[in-house]
Amino acid sequence: MSPRLILKNLLAHPLRSILTLGSVALAVFLVCMLQAVVTALSSATSAASSQRLWVQSAVSLFVDLPLSYESKIAGVAGVETVCKFQWFGGEYRDGGSFFAQFGVDADTFGPAYPELDVVDGSYDAFAGRRDGCLVGQALADQYGWKVGQTVPIIGRIFPRVDGSAWDFVIQGIYRAKTTAVDERTLYFHFDYLREAIEQGAVRMEPGVGVYLVDLRDGAEPTAVMSAIDALFENGPQRVQTTTEAEFARQFVTMLGSVPVLLRSIGGAVLFAIFFAILNTMLMAARERTRDLGVLKALGFTDRWVFVGLTVESLLLCVLGGAIGIAVAFVLSLGVAKAIASFVPGFEIAGESVALGMGLSIALGLVAGCVPAWNASRLKPVAALRAED
Amino acid sequence: MAFVPIRYNWRSLFVRRSSTALTVVSIGATVAVLAAVLALQQGFATLLTERGREDVAVILRTGAGAESESGLSREDSELLIKESPEFAVDAEGRPLASAESYLAVRLRKTDGGETNVPIRGVQQGTFRVHGDDLRVREGGRNFAPGSDEVIVGWRIAERIRNCGLGDTLRLNLTPFKVVGLFEAPGAFESEVWGDAERILAALERPVYSRVIGVLRDGVTAADLQERLAADKRLSVKAVDERSYLSGQTEALSGVFLGLGIFLTLVMGLGAVFTGINAMYSSIAARTREVGILLSTGFRPFAIFVSFLLEAGFLGLLGGIVGVLMVLPLDGVQTGTTNFATFSEFAFSFRITGVVIGGAVAVAVALGVFGGALPAWRAARMEVTTALRRH
Numbered sequence: 001m002s003p004r005l006i007l008k009n010l011l012a013h014p015l016r017s018i019l020t021l022g023s024v025a026l027a028v029f030l031v032c033m034l035q036a037v038v039t040a041l042s043s044a045t046s047a048a049s050s051q052r053l054w055v056q057s058a059v060s061l062f063v064d065l066p067l068s069y070e071s072k073i074a075g076v077a078g079v080e081t082v083c084k085f086q087w088f089g090g091e092y093r094d095g096g097s098f099f100a101q102f103g104v105d106a107d108t109f110g111p112a113y114p115e116l117d118v119v120d121g122s123y124d125a126f127a128g129r130r131d132g133c134l135v136g137q138a139l140a141d142q143y144g145w146k147v148g149q150t151v152p153i154i155g156r157i158f159p160r161v162d163g164s165a166w167d168f169v170i171q172g173i174y175r176a177k178t179t180a181v182d183e184r185t186l187y188f189h190f191d192y193l194r195e196a197i198e199q200g201a202v203r204m205e206p207g208v209g210v211y212l213v214d215l216r217d218g219a220e221p222t223a224v225m226s227a228i229d230a231l232f233e234n235g236p237q238r239v240q241t242t243t244e245a246e247f248a249r250q251f252v253t254m255l256g257s258v259p260v261l262l263r264s265i266g267g268a269v270l271f272a273i274f275f276a277i278l279n280t281m282l283m284a285a286r287e288r289t290r291d292l293g294v295l296k297a298l299g300f301t302d303r304w305v306f307v308g309l310t311v312e313s314l315l316l317c318v319l320g321g322a323i324g325i326a327v328a329f330v331l332s333l334g335v336a337k338a339i340a341s342f343v344p345g346f347e348i349a350g351e352s353v354a355l356g357m358g359l360s361i362a363l364g365l366v367a368g369c370v371p372a373w374n375a376s377r378l379k380p381v382a383a384l385r386a387e388d
Numbered sequence: 389m390a391f392v393p394i395r396y397n398w399r400s401l402f403v404r405r406s407s408t409a410l411t412v413v414s415i416g417a418t419v420a421v422l423a424a425v426l427a428l429q430q431g432f433a434t435l436l437t438e439r440g441r442e443d444v445a446v447i448l449r450t451g452a453g454a455e456s457e458s459g460l461s462r463e464d465s466e467l468l469i470k471e472s473p474e475f476a477v478d479a480e481g482r483p484l485a486s487a488e489s490y491l492a493v494r495l496r497k498t499d500g501g502e503t504n505v506p507i508r509g510v511q512q513g514t515f516r517v518h519g520d521d522l523r524v525r526e527g528g529r530n531f532a533p534g535s536d537e538v539i540v541g542w543r544i545a546e547r548i549r550n551c552g553l554g555d556t557l558r559l560n561l562t563p564f565k566v567v568g569l570f571e572a573p574g575a576f577e578s579e580v581w582g583d584a585e586r587i588l589a590a591l592e593r594p595v596y597s598r599v600i601g602v603l604r605d606g607v608t609a610a611d612l613q614e615r616l617a618a619d620k621r622l623s624v625k626a627v628d629e630r631s632y633l634s635g636q637t638e639a640l641s642g643v644f645l646g647l648g649i650f651l652t653l654v655m656g657l658g659a660v661f662t663g664i665n666a667m668y669s670s671i672a673a674r675t676r677e678v679g680i681l682l683s684t685g686f687r688p689f690a691i692f693v694s695f696l697l698e699a700g701f702l703g704l705l706g707g708i709v710g711v712l713m714v715l716p717l718d719g720v721q722t723g724t725t726n727f728a729t730f731s732e733f734a735f736s737f738r739i740t741g742v743v744i745g746g747a748v749a750v751a752v753a754l755g756v757f758g759g760a761l762p763a764w765r766a767a768r769m770e771v772t773t774a775l776r777r778h
Contacts, residue, residue, distance in 0.1 A: 016665050019661040022658070022661045023661040026658040027658060030651070030654050030655070058560075059493055059560045060491055062504075062730075091453075155451060157457045161623070238560075238561075253500075253501030253503065254504065255724055257724060258724050261428075265421055265651065268421045272414050272415075275414035276414035279410035280665050280669075
């Protein structure tokens, strides 16, 4: 069948073609979105640095390590610097919006994170001011924050005795060069927190959530990891040192069945749409039995008929898929903002596009083949006799 | 006015059975996805509504939104239990109150990976507070006070390593023996429970996390809160258990509901598209029959109703198929991390009446929506043109 005939066939039933196109577009759109969520959820592991190790309590992520561990870890061969990390878990604006806050050591944090790019203000200004903080671009955009502005945060883990908020002054806004760092975090000075505790403004014991270790160039990570673990084997608190990839993976496996669930939903969507399209294609071919008989009587070979019908279905599905991907791409820009606090780094990336396109081609081929096969085996005489 | 006999539609569906089957399967699969997400949300929501008593007060440190963020010293906990007139007392005059420690500990899952499993150290008072709600399953028993024994919520017994009955679970360095699996309302079933003192010692925790207590008749958590707020010795706050728990599950529940609505809208639209296609083809192939119906005196409206019914019936069949597809999911265990507590939360798919009713209703609606336009077109056919078609 000539390309023109294929086109005419598609246009003969404009409503049907549009609706089929629409359902393929919807399916591909949905699969792209779900895939993007799964990718975003596991993206942190892929961009992890091999230069950084994380030291946490061997028992629980929620148990602090003693402050005294810092100098001991720094003494291990292969360790360049050590940076204290403390999860703050505070609330901004009555908890209506959540983002992470960490207390860090300014002198070692920046050098350990070359991915961090301060685009407004400066890192030095942050390092030089006790109550200063660094915020991600995404956070600054969301709340309209500017450098120099004060961000009040109510401590939930570290409530101030007088019930007041912690005031952090923005000294820099950063962008991330890789997904290993997300742009929705506020970093402040660990020492600011420690001083407040020591002055009695907070009734808590000072401790460190995790230690970030930046490796010396050429250091063997596994050797350093076991050396640090061995250091505290006999307490007072045992530690578990992991690579950054492993540390990030820990958070991904916590999601449990969620990625599997999203993938199954995607699979079911395709299954449903596949039957719907197959149905449409079968019906379309059946209605055209007589036309096909005419074609065959005119001398078109069985193979021509088979290829023609398959291409027709393929065309419809690929076009639908392209629309679906385009819609997903446009909508994802808005969606990414809406779900940023649950799923940071949500975007329709190459992986999702490839998946969507691959699936629409497969869909078109399979859904086209069945009716095309039937049609190619038609006897011209029988086909001509058929009612429509 | 005479309506077209329903048998006509029934037979039409049967005559075109391969097309009918494909339409039913595609509507069914759409509905199955919706039903599955709904079943998940139901499983989650049931846990939410079954639990949480308004007559139980939960006391946390001021500012803490969850147990994991809270800490109460031994003295404060003692003081709260012994000197709170708001708490009810049992027959022996002991307050129905208890201090508990809570820490999510990193444990290995049976299918690989690690997760944070809540370990709750409880005083015997907890069993007096939650006495009727908690049941240790056949074959096991409760832990003996002061011993290195634990009981495990049945939902995580198979999900987490070393949590089966008779297993030895190492917490930090101390081995604990699992002596029972328990059932309880809500999130407790995703936890490991042991003697408060033993758990605190094993995990090297200096403080309790919360105090719970049964409120006397006529006293509310707000009354308790009012007195505690005025007490300068303490920096704590009290809420009732129901609001405490719903605060912890709101976020995750919202995610499921959002996902469900999003999928319903997108997939529903897709199903309407395919429904319209199927009905159009089906009616187009029957143009002559429509002509005959019109010429034998059926009103266009009767024909419209007839085809609409047929579409609705297709939807109904699809709905039944969809529900049958998800039925095996009923009771299947799943779990994820609740971001409010950052710890493991296991629950199961629940195919409830809401799920079945919702799925079938959506399926019928999809059929009717998809059939409306084609049915309308069929009803408006000219008798002569319709009959002329071969």
